[in-house]
Amino acid sequence: MSVWRSPLFLSGFLIIVTLFFGSIIYSHFVPNEKQPVMQIRFDEQKQPVDSAPIAPFKEMPFGTDRFGVSMLHKVIDGAKYTLGFAFLVAFARLFFGTILGLILSQLPKPVLRASSKLFESFYYAPATIVAYLLIYPVLQIFTWSVPKEQQTIFSLLILILIAVPTVMVTVANETSKFLENEFISSVKVLGGGRIHKLRKHVLPYLKPRLSILYSQQLIATLLLAAHLGILQVFIGGTDFITLDPLENNTVPVAMINEWSSMIGANYYQIRGDRWIVFAPLAGFAITILALNFMVEAMKRQYLAKGAYTKRTRRVRKTKTPVQVKKLSQEQFDRIMKTGTDN
Amino acid sequence: MYLLVLRRIVYFLMPIVGVFFIGALPYLFFSNVQGIEAVARLLDSGALENALFLNQDLGLFFEPYLDKIWDLFINLIKFSNVTFYEYQQEKLLFPTILKPYLYSIKLVLGAFFLAIASSIILALIIKILSDRIQKGIRFLFFSLESLPDIFIVVIIQYSMILYVRNTGNLLFPIVHSDQNPSYFLPIFCLSILPTLFLIRTLLFLLDDEDSKTYVEFARAKGIRYALILYIHMLRNSLLSLFYYSKNVYWLLISTLFMVETIMAIPGITDFMLDNGPTTPDVITVSVLLMFVPFYLLFTLSSYVLEYKLGRTNEEVA
Known part of the structure; x- marks a missing residue:
């Protein structure tokens, strides 16, 4: 049974695909210039009753932010940036991690163990803090000496590099464990070289595991992005808007409708106008839930016992109780004598 | 023999060296x-x-x-000592870091014990329910576990605010202040994800235990299932649960950061975020402070277990 038939996987996959492509199509028809804006709400008598930010379920389905832009529009429009960014980063993490991991698995055993122990520390140091430590100075402290493009590339690289060691060690350990299988020594005897082993045996084995790892890295990237957003490090780039010129009240604003920066830029409003924070947070929650559904379905499918060998469909037989034979006296006597029925 | 001991020591020190590389x-x-x-x-x-x-x-x-x-x-x-700079004065790291460190340690330990206790109780309750209810509850818990930690913390904080608005009395302080230190709510928020993780793991281990012969034997003797579950199966699976404490630690640490940021708690991660960019040494020392005690405890007890039971922790991922 392929993973595509599992309802858990399908529902997760559909949610992700709808969000991503729906967002692209939506922003094709409703670009940011035509975004729904409502700064003042009027009632039936054309009397102004409310001003932005307007609460949800009153004309605007998810309310508006403080500039009067519909939150629904912002969340849908932002999905493509957040998801696209996560797809990109997770793919790069996996790509470099797999290549390095395959190389690492070919090195002698002590090297493998020592490096997997060494990189275990990446698991214990909270990734958010390390990422913040490296990205925050570039984006906020010495912004002047580094050009804008270089800042973006640098922060992307950091977000990728931060998880490469863990992916690398996971892949290397899986591979070296797999290479201990008995049939691998047969491969060696029959003349299969290193490259042959990796290509023909390891990669097919790793493929389903890599797809699980990819989804997990997607989740990790999304979480990291959300955490960095709370710390005012915006992936989409930061702009500063001065609200009251006299009071020098400057707030950081994200340049694009990216979810994590929407959370971070508006976090201070959570006690008053909570929907501004809750809308993108709900987006994150739904996406991560959908991804976790996919991971769970794939785990059930691929990591079950004997998943590497070809699986035959197992039909569960309903056990019917053995029928009690009704024996005549004659048959009974014969069985008692000869031991068989006929 | 010497080589073996030497190798053990090198492997043991490796993660600690790694922290220096990160810091x-x-x-x-x-x-x-x-x-x-x-x-x-x-x-x-x-x-x-x-x-x-x-x-x-x-x-x-x-x-x-x-x-x-x-x-x-x-x-x-x-x-x-390491010096760092904050608010126009040069400070020594060591007395200064202890206050936030102790606060965070209290939160982490509290959450850890709360998670273990509540997960054991909940897992045992779930396990004796009927199959259909069990399936539903497992799915619910799995979905809850998938929620991002920010979402959980924000929702809990907000529901407390709603409660105050409607009834007028504050159950627990939602934000930290020096006069009014907040303990319960952060510990509760911290423990949710580890609890869900532990419940899932424990149920998995108990399911595994179900098919073992001693359970069948005990049931054949006519002992009630609940009794076998509480006494024998729980005891046997708790040992295996120990090897998952690494994941629990990791969950706690990554959630700790979110809880401290959102609830304005002056803990260790807050300290790291404030002083990390100017003095990277602070990060190294703080991560070491959080990591080494746990790591020592974990490694030593896994050696003891290995010695007593004769199995390695390799087989448990």
Whole structure:
């Protein structure tokens, strides 16, 4: 049974695909210039009753932010940036991690163990803090000496590099464990070289595991992005808007409708106008839930016992109780004598 | 024999060395880390308005990186103090860091024990329910576990606010202040994800235990299932649960950061975020402080278990 038939996987996959492509199509028809804006709400008598930010379920389905832009529009429009960014980063993490991991698995055993122990520390140091430590100075402290493009590339690289060691060690350990299988020594005897082993045996084995790892890295990237957003490090780039010129009240604003920066830029409003924070947070929650559904379905499918060998469909037989034979006296006597029925 | 012991020790020290490599990472990527601190000083003293002039190159600087790691290593071995700069004064790291550190340790330990206790109780309750209800509850818990930690913390904080608005009395302080330190709510928020994780793991282990012969034998003797579950199966699976404490620690640490940021708790991660960019040594020391006690405890007890039971922790991922 392929993973595509599992309802858990399908529902997760559909949610992700709808969000991503729906967002692209939506922003094709409703670009940011035509975004729904409502700064003042009027009632039936054309009397102004409310001003932005307007609460949800009153004309605007998810309310508006403080500039009067519909939150629904912002969340849908932002999905493509957040998801696209996560797809990109997770793919790069996996790509470099797999290549390095395959190389690492070919090195002698002590090297493998020592490096997997060494990189275990990446698991214990909270990734958010390390990422913040490296990205925050570039984006906020010495912004002047580094050009804008270089800042973006640098922060992307950091977000990728931060998880490469863990992916690398996971892949290397899986591979070296797999290479201990008995049939691998047969491969060696029959003349299969290193490259042959990796290509023909390891990669097919790793493929389903890599797809699980990819989804997990997607989740990790999304979480990291959300955490960095709370710390005012915006992936989409930061702009500063001065609200009251006299009071020098400057707030950081994200340049694009990216979810994590929407959370971070508006976090201070959570006690008053909570929907501004809750809308993108709900987006994150739904996406991560959908991804976790996919991971769970794939785990059930691929990591079950004997998943590497070809699986035959197992039909569960309903056990019917053995029928009690009704024996005549004659048959009974014969069985008692000869031991068989006929 | 000597070689074996030596290898053990090297493997044991490796993650700790790794922390040094992580803490010094800014020196690898930035050409002028000291400059950040200098500018922070000048900004504080009012000599500067902004840090726009600061010249910094990005790239890979291996030499200062390795130098820095070595320096810090020697410093810590000699027990000499690290200084950092905050609010116009030079501070010594060691008495200053202890206050946030102890606060965070209290939160983490509290959450850890709360998670273990509640997960065991809940798992045992779930396990004796009927199959259909069990399936539903397992799915519910799995979905809850998938929620991002920010979402959980924000929702809990907000529901407390709603409760105050409707009834007028505050159950637990939702934000920390020095007069009114908040303990229960952060511990509760911290423990949710580990609890869900532990329940899932424990149920998995108990399911595994179900098919073993001693359970069948005990049931055949006519002992009630609940009794076998509480006494024998629980005891047997708790040992295996120990090997998952690494994941629990990791969950706790990553959630701790979110809880401290959102609830304005002056804990260790808050300290790291405040002083990390100017003094990267703070990160190394704080991560070591959080990590080494747990790591020592975990490794030593896994050695003891290995010695007593004759199995390695390799088989448990």
